[in-house]
Amino acid sequence: MNPVPFIIGAYAATLAGTTLLGILSYRAMRDAERKTEQLRREP
Amino acid sequence: MTESSAILPDVKIKGAFAPTLASLERRGPMHAFANPARFLKIARPLTGWFCWVGVLLIAIGLGAGLFVAPPDYLQGESVRIIYVHVPSAWLGMAGWGGIAVASLMQLVWRHPLAAVAARAMAAPGALFTALCLVSGSLWGRPTWGTYWEWDGRLTSMLVLFFLYLAYIALASAESERDGEGRITAIFGLVGAINIPIIHFSVLWWRTLHQGSSIGLAGSSIDPSILWPLLVSTVGFTLFFAAIVLMRMRTAIARNRIEARMRRMAQ
Numbered sequence: 204m205n206p207v208p209f210i211i212g213a214y215a216a217t218l219a220g221t222t223l224l225g226i227l228s229y230r231a232m233r234d235a236e237r238k239t240e241q242l243r244r245e246p
Numbered sequence: 247m248t249e250s251s252a253i254l255p256d257v258k259i260k261g262a263f264a265p266t267l268a269s270l271e272r273r274g275p276m277h278a279f280a281n282p283a284r285f286l287k288i289a290r291p292l293t294g295w296f297c298w299v300g301v302l303l304i305a306i307g308l309g310a311g312l313f314v315a316p317p318d319y320l321q322g323e324s325v326r327i328i329y330v331h332v333p334s335a336w337l338g339m340a341g342w343g344g345i346a347v348a349s350l351m352q353l354v355w356r357h358p359l360a361a362v363a364a365r366a367m368a369a370p371g372a373l374f375t376a377l378c379l380v381s382g383s384l385w386g387r388p389t390w391g392t393y394w395e396w397d398g399r400l401t402s403m404l405v406l407f408f409l410y411l412a413y414i415a416l417a418s419a420e421s422e423r424d425g426e427g428r429i430t431a432i433f434g435l436v437g438a439i440n441i442p443i444i445h446f447s448v449l450w451w452r453t454l455h456q457g458s459s460i461g462l463a464g465s466s467i468d469p470s471i472l473w474p475l476l477v478s479t480v481g482f483t484l485f486f487a488a489i490v491l492m493r494m495r496t497a498i499a500r501n502r503i504e505a506r507m508r509r510m511a512q
Contacts, residue, residue: 205388213330214312216384221373239499242503242506
């Protein structure tokens with residue numbers, strides 16, 4: 204059995220999942236910290 | 247009456263036991279980081295360093311695993327899947343280990359950031375456990391001839407994934423009803439019983455999954471295959487740490503927003 208499609212599938216799933224979680228976590232952090240900063244500046 | 251912690255508004259600690267900044271600092275060096283400002287001062291630069299060094303090491307490890315490391319004499323080319331499978335398995339287990347330690351700190355020492363840290367580790371831990379199961383199945387098909395077998399290691403890893411889902415659901419439900427987070431912490435601690443089961447499963451039930459190749463005493467893997475594996479494992483671990491720090495910073499910022507909104511509403 205040719206293992207190459209399985210190798211590509213394993214790498215694609217890992218990299219896609221890791222990248223997606225990284226992007227979602229970063230965006231959530233950036234939005235929350237930006238809002239905190241805005242609230243702090245408000246009188 | 248339940249009183250919010252003065253440090254982190256969503257960590258509820260009963261009445262007179264609600265910690266103040268001064269009381270936390272008197273408890274020793276571990277509680278010094280209970281001050282979010284102090285924690286953030288360290289976490290902000292570390293997040294970027296962990297993230298980018300992690301990405302660099304992942305790129306080197308996976309690049310070497312795909313194009314430099316030789317095929318295994320027995321497994322052939324499918325051995326290249328271990329460069330994503332082993333780090334995922336390690337992080338799935340280490341993630342729950344981290345949840346258990348943080349839960350213990352929350353329950354015993356009432357460390358206010360411990361609950362935040364434990365919850366921040368749940369989603370990345372669940373993701374890496376799922377990736378371990380997926381990459382393991384994709385390795386199993388060309389190597390064993392099957393995607394899935396009810397083997398001790400595979401089944402205990404699947405149980406770990408379900409434990410993560412239950413932990414996330416429990417933490418969310420407890421947070422929604424303004425709970426103290428104790429039930430979630432107890433669940434995090436009790437669930438850790440699965441970690442030694444996963445580790446020793448290949449010894450207790452000698453079925454399909456191979457035994458440990460890397461131990462404290464050394465490794466049976468050839469150095470040409472081992473070094474990319476270690477580099478990618480360190481890289482994924484640093485990236486995992488960066489994600490946990492990001493999620494902790496998000497939780498702290500949201501707590502501050504919520505506290506500010508409550509003050510404005512009064």
